Every structure is written in structure tokens, then in C-alpha cells.
Amino acid sequence: MSKGLPKRSEDYSLWYNELVKRADLAENSPVRGCMVIKPYGYSIWEKMQAQLDKMFKETGHSNAYFPLFIPKSYLSKEASHVEGFAKECAVVTHYRLKNSEDGKSVVVDPEAKLEEELIVRPTSETVIWSTYKNWIQSYRDLPLLVNQWANVVRWEMRTRLFLRTAEFLWQEGHTAHATKAEAMEETVKMMQVYAEFAEKYMALPVVRGVKSENERFAGAEDTYCIEAMMQDGKALQAGTSHFLGQNFAKAFDVKFATKEGGLEYVWGTSWGVSTRLMGALIMAHSDDNGLVLPPKLAPIQVVIIPIHKGDVELDRISEKAHEIMGKLREKGISVHFDHRDTHKPGWKFAEYELKGVPLRIAMGPRDLENNTVELARRDTLTKESVALGEVDIATYIADLLDEIQTSIYNKALNFREEMTTEANTWEEFQELLETKGGFISAHWDGTSETEEKIKELSKATIRCIPIDQKAEDGKCILSGNPSNGRVLFARAY
Template identity: 75%
Template sequence: MSNVLTSREQDYAQWYNDLILKGGFADYSAVRGCMVIKPYGFALWENMRDQLDRRFKETGHQNAYFPLFIPKSFLSKEAAHVEGFAKECAVVTHYRLKNDPNGSGVIVDPEAKLEEELIVRPTSETIIWSTYKNWVQSYRDLPILVNQWANVVRWEMRTRLFLRTAEFLWQEGHTAHATKQEAIEETERMLEVYAEFAEEYMALPVIRGVKSANERFAGAEETYCIEALMQDGKALQAGTSHFLGQNFAKAFDVQFSTKENKMEYVWATSWGVSTRLIGALVMAHSDDQGLVLPPKLAPLQVVIVPIYNKDAGARQKIDEKATQLIKELQTKGIRVKFDNDDTNRPGWKFAEYELRGVPVRIALGARDLENNQVEVARRDTKEKSSQSLDGLTDNIAKLLEDIQSNMYQRALNYRTEHTTKANSWDEFVKLLDEKGGFISAHWDGTPETEDKIKEMTKATIRCIPLNNEQEEGKCILTGKPSTQRVLFARAY
């Protein structure tokens, strides 16, 4: 099984693809740029979705659903928005097919051209704010706290499973508020929801920050983000929360009557994370033997592998003990499987569950039962130990907590070791090429300089960290005055 995967050192990109495909997460689709999410990968997404959905509802949000198709005219109402998404839009122009008179299958019926083209949802601000116009008349109608779980299409030319596909799954929150302060507080609150989820469930330390103007969401006044670091030293944007100001309210004339009976435009936010989080999870934790999944999200947390011999009586005792263990583990909410399939040997199963990243493996044989113990292997460190069957359930629950904590700490240590200050252009370039990671450096604050740095190095400003310390310095490229450092990195 060790020969199944390309090593990270040999080819990181191929290692990633191997993991996604051979780890059972996804497959390529017949539709260019799209992917099939397989049951194991979708189970992971469901666990992510369920935890996020719970947190959204705890903060007062409700789920709704809006159309997949957006009239083209809607996108043209907000200039920055349409400019930001125009090159990624899939457009529906006709509504009917007909048989080809030449007998070559079907063709688009030229008589079925739409009066107005429809855009396949790249994001939903426009269709939602056209709806909010009908929902909002008075301050009593606010706030609106809505989230939707949906798919979106962004016509990517260069795709990569989970990280960048033409169609992907996500959630998008869209809220409406009576005041600017309420909207900003909502934007920051949801960023923290994302950050806590990433750190507590994904075991993924993140930097909370604000995007530069160049990297800001199209149509937003401010974009907040969480940025994570992958094992190859590249950054990955793991979630965004946008303060939209009154831009979309003005574009769609969404006004409300205040308590003072004055008409004002509504203040807005939007925020989202996607199946890209699965890619982040894989690249942040996994190794050359396969996936390494945090227990809180792993589709399967514990697998019990029996070690049978030819004694039928011993087999029955192993099966009975395994059944008892499953019931005990399930009472603690642990997701467990007993793999008693005879078509594969125990060694093959060990390697397979290692490849799939199952956090804990229990090997149970006749001799183990005689000694009242089992062999327990943890996926994160590959350590094995013999443990007594007495109190095993409690020990496994504690072990899962320890694995979760260890994975977070290991990722945090890596990020700390790969966050470096640069005080000159030569130092900046050398760090990018030889070490990677986050580089903390001064920037003169201009889009022109930011564009030039990106053009010369392929590094972008990942974020301006929240609560950033003020520090007098000089821009690494232009030498102009700067009052704070920002985080640069090459990124996915």
C-alpha cells in the first residue's frame, strides 16, 4: 500500500490527487472541470455541514433556498460585482432541444431562445437582494438572517479536485440590517464562527484578517477572511465574511422606514465556506501513507479489525466481543465499524484504513481475548499499544480527544515555524523560494505595489491580520513608509 501514493517530497500536487482519488473522497466527472463526490468524501462534508449548520442556527440564522438561475440584468445592477464574476459565468440562452433533422442526435432549438439570458448561480447576492426588496418595508422587518446550502458554478479553466472546480458545494449567508454597526458586527461574528470551526473541528489553526482592496470580494466594502497554511508552505483561504455596506440595497432599491419614519437603505453582509475545506483538511494533516483525519470530523472514527484463526469457537468469541465494543462505543457517540469481511486479510485492512485516515484502529484476536487486551493503533502518530479490555471505551474516547488536540498542535507548530519576517526585497524573495509559508512584511498600501509584487513573485497579500500591531517601516519593494506588516504567501 505504501507504493499507492506519490510522496509529498517527490510531487506534492500528485500526492494530493492520489489522496483524493485513492482515499475515496472524489472522482473525476464526464463534465469537464466538475467532480463526483464519493460517499466517503460526502460523509466528511456532511459532518462539516452539520457542525456549521448548528452554529449558524445558534447565532439566530435560518436556512432558505433561492433559485439556481439569475437574470443577466440582475448582475449588471452592481458594477463591481459583475466585473468580478463576468469571466466565470455559465450562461443559459435556450430552453429547449429538438431532434437533429440530419439524424445526429439532438440540437438546440433556435426557436427556443430566451428573451433574457440566465446566469447559472456563481453567488447569490443579486437574486437574494431582488427578493429582499419584497421582504423589507420597515425596521420591524430587520434583521434578516438567512443562510442557504447550495451548489454554485464558476467556470474555471484550470481545475483541481475540491480546491477549484467549475461546480462546488457551499453555504452562503446573506443578512440585512438596519445599521452599519449591526452589519459589521454580523460580519465579524460569522468570521469567528468559521475560525472556531476550523480550529476546534478541523484541527486547523487559522489567521483572522482583512483582505486588501485588490483581494476584496466583488461588491464588498470589506472582506474578512481566515487563512490557513498547508504542508507545502502555500496558503489557502478557508472562509470569507463580507461587509457589503449598502451597495446591493442601493442596486435593488431595498429601503426601510426607520423608527423616526425616515427612509434608509439596508446594510448587508454575505459569508461562505465551501467543499474547498476538504482540500484544506487533506493538505494540512495527511502524510505519505494516506489521509489523516481529525476525529471530530472523520466519517469513521474507530475500526475494529478481527484477527481470526481456524478455530470457529474463537471466531465466535471475537465477534461477540466486537459487537459488545461497538455498542459501548456507540453509546458515547463514537462512529465505529467492525470489519469482519473475509475477502481481505488483516494486513490489507490495516493499510486501507491507514490510507483512509481512520483515527483509531483496534486489532482483536483470540490471544488478545485470552489476555483481556487489544492492540490499539492511532493514525496521527502511528503509535501502537496494548490496552486492557477493561475500561477500553473510556480510553478510546480520551484517545480521540488527544488525537484531535495533537493534530491541531502539530499544524500550529508548522505554521509558527513557517511564519517569518522579511525586511528587504532580497530577503522576501529568498524566503518565498526556499522556505515558503507566511511572510510578514511591510507594504506601502497601494494596489500598484501589490500587483507588482504578485507579478514578480506570484505571492499575494493573504490578509492584514486583525488587531495587527502598528510598526513603522518601509515597503519591501518601493521603500515608501509603512505603518504595519501584512502577511504574504503563495497560495492556492
């Protein structure tokens, strides 16, 4: 490592960008706004994918794959949908290049113009519902529970690695149901799946809530979301689940024969999480030394580093290390023995700290003599000496990994609780935003006008109306008009 990371307290944004690059998670590509996800970063995403995919299948969903391209006219079929996405669509207009006249480069062949332009999917509701029209005839074809893992493109002007990129990876679930109640149940169920994933695997506490009309998905009747708190006091939307009503069914004429012999429009949902979760994971737990990964998503859970002079010592350490590795692997713990002679132990310690490996085992000659190892926790940066004769090392480490997982979650939860404050006046609200940030729980009169005014004045948006929010009479923080419950405001990513 050439030098340390920038400090979070000095420049949180720079700290994040540098951490993403130095920990080999991702980097900017030659194409503006598109990222390269590097092998180490991708291996974390793969662990997220595997767990989410398992949860989707356990709740009855199957994967499928729909085309990357969407005919331009499809987008217009659902009025608010096109309104939401037309301004940021990559458009394919030609299908061939040809040599330039001087033969030195290639140019677009004007003769290879498409009859109808194609949009690179920003989301797939339109192409999927046009397909569902053929798949759904009768109540027997319902529910249809489909998910897709795919890349999507939204031409963002200001991009940041993982948080906002022109191309990103995600999953999008698209389901069709016979009744409104069933579609609503699915919408809420998938929000709960996301929340469970965030909390149990990412160690990231989230607020479950509903979006205000302004913040709804373009084409949805209701958007449920999970919202997380980052260390700089800004909120991050980590996943959304949309109740689409019959909007897309009507736009694409998807009807089904009911059991009773009628013909009705289908009810729909869609839900997604993306590589943005990587940004949330990084920003929620990491520190000035680098990444802090919850053990359940760490590609390497334990690293073993030998401290030795000469090959004879290395051989003896190696033997012991392999014995420990065997025991850990039997318990399904992923472990890496870094015996490279190109780098010194101190360099390696810093490297694995930067990469967020939850546990480090160091073994030197004195450890061999005493039959001990030095165990260091990444999250707390604490060390202990463990006597191998006195514990079953695999069980000890498995338990410790669980404890780390819980501890990281609790730390994030305590932080979020500290960072959630009630405001009862506009002055309080403004002061909190400037001095503390975080979630601000405040009364709102329920109108889009007030919401927009607040956003304009404070850059804070309504993150959600928490689903467990108690009814409470009060006055809107800005307009003073009556309100019957608090909502959560924050500045957000």
C-alpha cells in the first residue's frame, strides 16, 4: 500500500471512492458512466446473488430471460412509465458499421438504419408484459412468478461507482396475479425478503416503508421500499417492490378467464435490487482502514498469514496452517493461506484489512512453540491469542464469525437509532439536517406540493412512510396543516 485511505471524517465522499478502487471492488471504465466490477468486488456480488436467488426460489419464483432491447413504441404504452424513463434511455438506431473512406477507422453505415429505434432496457416491464399477454389466458396460468438477473442502462449524468452508474446489474421480479389482494401480498412479501436479506446477510438494518406519490416508480400504484442509513448521515434506498395495479395489464391488454367464466385484467408487481447494494454494504460498515465485510458475504472469511524467517520455519507453519484450514473448510468456512514471499507480513495485514477479511490468523515461531495462534478481528481491530490445545479451533472460529456478524449489525442498528430524530418545527428540522443529518421523523400534510417545497428548501426527501408508523395527530412541519402521522425525511444517495 502506497499510503492510507482518506479519513471518513475529513472527506467521506473521497474516502468512499478511494476505498472502492483500492480494495479492488470496481473502477470507472473507458465508457462514461459505466463501471468495471473487478474480481474481488464481483465475488461479493456473487455471494449476494446466490443468497437472494435462493430466497426468491424458496418463495416460489423461477428465473427467465427477456431481451436487452425494447422497441421504442413499447415504452409509450404506459403513460407515466415513459414519462419516467424516456429522458435517460440509450437508443440503438443502426445495426452495422463500415470502413471510413480513408480506411483508417469505422463509421456508422447510414444504410443500416433500423425501422424502429430500440431502447436498451432501463427496466423490463414493457417487454415482459407484452410477452405475458401470450403466456396468460386463464386463471390456471396464474400466479406467474418470474425473476430475471440482468444488466440495465439508465443514462445518468452524474455517476458514482456502484451507487449510480449508467449500466448496472440487478434482478427484476415481475409477477402476475388474479386478484388485487394477492398482488398486494406479493409486493409486501418481496419487500420483506429484501429486508431480511439486508439485515441477516448484509448486517444492514433497514426501515420498511411505503413511498410517497412523488417518489413512486413510474407506472406503479404503490412502491414499498427498504431504506438504510449510511455513516455520513445520508439515507440510501436499498430495494423497492412495486404494486403495479392493472396498469401494465391494461397497457398490454393482458386479460385472463376467471374461474367463474369472466374476463379480467391481471394484477401485477415488480421488484428489484441492484449492484447499488454493494455501495450500501461498503458505506454502512467500513472504516478508515478499509472495508469491513459481514462474514456471511465475505469471499474470504479467514486469512492465515505466516510470520517466519527462512523456509524451515515456513514449512512448520505451513503444516499447522493446512491442518487448521482442513478443519475450517469442513465447517464450510472459506479460508486463504497467504504464504507469498513477495510481500512482508505487515503489508499483508494492511492488505486484508483494506479488503475487509473478517478474521486474520497470524502464526509465528513462538506460536508454534506455545501451540497458539494470534486471532485478529477486522471489525473491532482487536487481537487475542488462542491456545489450540484448549479449544476446537473450527468451532471457536465459526462462533466468532457469527458473533462478528451480529456485532456489525448491532453497531449499524445503534448508529441508525442515534441518527433518527424527531423534529416538530421547521427550524428544528433545518438545524437537524445541517448539524446531524440522519433520518428525521416529522409530520407532513400529505401533499406533493409541500413535499416538493421541503425538498427545494432543504434537499431532504421523504424516504418513506414506515409501515410500523403509529398514527399520531400533529401539524405539518412546513405548512402547519394537519397530519395524522410522521414520515421519515433525509438527504439521500
